[in-house]
Amino acid sequence: MQEGKVLPAAQINRDLLRSILETPRWFWPVVSLLGAIVLAASITVGIMINTGLGITGLNYKVVWGFFITNFVFWIGISHAGVMLSAILRLAKAEWRRPATRAAEVLTIFSLMTAMIMPIIHTGRPWRILYWAFPYDFARGIWPNIRTPLVWDPSAILTYLTSSTLFVIIALVPDFAVLRDRTTGWPKLVYTLLAMGWEGNPRQWKLQIIAGVLLSALILPVFVSVHSIVSWDFGMAVAIKSWHSTVFAPYFVVGAVHSGVSAVVFAMILLRWAYGWQDYIRHEHIDALGRLLIVVATGWFYFLVMEIIFGIYGLEGDELAVRALQFLPGDYGVAYNVWMIVFVGITYFLPVILWLPKAWRRNLWIMSAACISVNVGMWLERYLLFVPGQANKQFQTFTWNDYLPQWPEALIVGATFAFVSMLMLLFSRVFPLVPLYDIKEGDILRTEMQVGRRTLTATFRED
């Protein structure tokens, strides 16, 4: 049964545009704080480019550390947008309505953040241009398309462009609402952005088809992006524990797991910050919690399969890495302890918290579970990438370890501030809950009498 009540359009406008038409007192201090963290990280990146990657913990064995872990983590978060928006739109899930835009916007900002990571990781960011793009006509230098360095940008840029256009197209009707509610230069800007939208049946028909058609087109891109990111590792045959054939679906499901958890947490924060209790309701968080149980269990299946596939071949080098990951040893870093922590906080703890309905409707418990998943998923990537490189390999002969240094910790920490800051700035100028989608849901909502109960239902033709 659906909860909440039908609200007049004027109230929906007033409530959902509050973040734009009124600036809360906490807004600029919070944005400034986040901006200061981002600035500190930017200066650190400058120092790193000037002095070289020697100031990080990266070394001749472990060449992919915090930055690449963070890259995969943010790519994972970006999968929430399409998962929630496209799949639920195609499935006509009514409870998707308040969550779609925040998820799509989180996709865009996560992707942007993810893209920064490998660029600064190279140490010579400007060289990315001729590694990835065929532009250097003068010197006859062309990218080697057999490397994931080319596949990754093609997939990520496609996903970023698609997601951005998806958000912009869905924003056009809301730009028109803003055009009608603002004055002065903001009105001029929103008038330009609204492109003359007036809300006639043809425009609405195209808008509805656009949602479905773009969802259907972006879905394959969504699957391909994390598959290709997984091949960054899968194609590195020399590194044991990386070249598993199950990596692509494992990465995609893991991305959905962390992404949807991040969206749930973001929705709870937005509900609290802007007082959107009538729009982001307990029923929405409850539904997302149920979805997460399924996604988490799917992810856990792939995790177990990945480990079994690794051990099943009984190759000496592979077993050595697995021993490093799972058994106590004298390697300096107790990976086995981190492994237990990671599986516990990524699967067992949150799923236990999501099982009772009352807990799924408790926003504190849901927030804790979703944060737990994301800390765990970050650890998952770290524990997947680093031990494989630390292991003794053919022609390297020695073991080595990786101890991240302060520049990496600061930059990685600042990426969270960066995404939060961008989300807040977005909410200051554009509505984070789609107005027309909420209004459409209210139009289609009705009450039906079943015996002695009056139930709220939504009717929709196919």
Add this chain to the structure above:
Amino acid sequence: MAMPGFLQQLRDAMYPPSRKQAILGLFQDAESAATAGDALKDAGVPDTDYDFLTDSPYPEGSLGEREEKHRLYLYPFIGALLGLSSGIMITAMSQVAYPLVTGGKPVLSLPPMAIVCYEGTMLGAILFTVIGIVFESRLPKFVLGLYDERITQGFLGLRVNAEPEQRYEVIQIMNSAGAVEVKTDQ
């Protein structure tokens, strides 16, 4: 401020001046707006001459509006073809321009080409779909017709382009159907 002459000419070329007059009726509920639409049809106003303006999508046909035809589904196919061609061109030409012979295998390596071509195809399809959505929605519209800001506050607008001789009949129809206000462009 008067529009410069050449802009006026451009506007007239894009939107030829018509003797028809715009009339906008504002309704508080869908039923009244649909009733007004039906009455206009009965009065002989062609359904291409009036439009319902709403702040959210209504189920198709619920306002008795005309059926809208579009060709949006063609756009992704055209975009996909162009994207695929670009993908093949970029990957093939990069390899031919800088051949890396590995283990005596062919210079053109198909599996990585497939990845980039796939992304190119999808990017082309999505870009053209977005262009199609904008184009088929008749956007951007540089001149917003007769409009009222209350439409985005939940009112339904019924905008009619009526012949001058039909003007009073249209206004009467709207008032009888329960319009809270009827506006004209004159």
